[in-house]
Amino acid sequence: MNVTIDLPPWAVRENANLPATIESVEDRMRAVIRFSQLNVQHQTGGPFAAGVFEKESGKPVLIGVNRVMPLGISSAHAEIVTLMLAQAKVGSFDLGAEGLPEHQLVISAQPCAMCYGSIPWSGVRSIVIAASSQQVESIAGFDEGAVHPQWKEELGRRGIEVTENVLADEACKVLQAFVDSGQAVYNAKTVLKDR
Numbered sequence: 001m002n003v004t005i006d007l008p009p010w011a012v013r014e015n016a017n018l019p020a021t022i023e024s025v026e027d028r029m030r031a032v033i034r035f036s037q038l039n040v041q042h043q044t045g046g047p048f049a050a051g052v053f054e055k056e057s058g059k060p061v062l063i064g065v066n067r068v069m070p071l072g073i074s075s076a077h078a079e080i081v082t083l084m085l086a087q088a089k090v091g092s093f094d095l096g097a098e099g100l101p102e103h104q105l106v107i108s109a110q111p112c113a114m115c116y117g118s119i120p121w122s123g124v125r126s127i128v129i130a131a132s133s134q135q136v137e138s139i140a141g142f143d144e145g146a147v148h149p150q151w152k153e154e155l156g157r158r159g160i161e162v163t164e165n166v167l168a169d170e171a172c173k174v175l176q177a178f179v180d181s182g183q184a185v186y187n188a189k190t191v192l193k194d195r
């Protein structure tokens with residue numbers, strides 16, 4: 001028994017073509033949102049992407065996308081897919097391990113309850129968010145789950161810096177494009193109904 005978590009071929013190619021470093025946080029987000037947009041366009045998953053970068057240099061480790069529907073795996077959210085693949089690439093379950101540069105997770109939308117929980121375990125030292133959960137829920141209708149009301153402070157207590165509202169409008173355009181494309185919103189009940 002095993003599962004495979006992979007990126008669609010276009011995303012593998014796009015990763016290979018990323019610049020060696022992406023200096024500003026806005027440009028890192030721009031690259032991530034572009035992946036989310038391509039994921040909608042290619043119909044290879046939900047309208048979300050995430051990237052792991054070396055925080056200081058801006059070297060991209062990996063940008064990944066949501067893969068829930070194509071893989072049939074409810075936990076294959078962009079953050080989980082990206083962290084798994086980045087950890088495999090770096091060769092450590094702890095992206096904050098000694099001897100490694102600090103890592104940053106750049107996400108096209110605020111993490112849901114599951115992804116929020118995965119962040120302290122991953123070892124990233126900072127996260128950058130575009131669209132808010134409220135925007136995700138109101139535009140696309142995904143149920144983001146019950147995130148801790150003090151989620152930001154709780155990450156801060158664990159030494160993880162949070163930056164919100166970076167290119168949120170751009171990320172919202174992708175959410176709207178997903179809705180307009182008529183692709184399924186895969187909250188658990190929707191998936192059950194569709195199968």
Ligand SMILES: [Zn+2]
Pocket residue numbers: 077078079111112113114115116
């Ligand atoms: Zn999630």
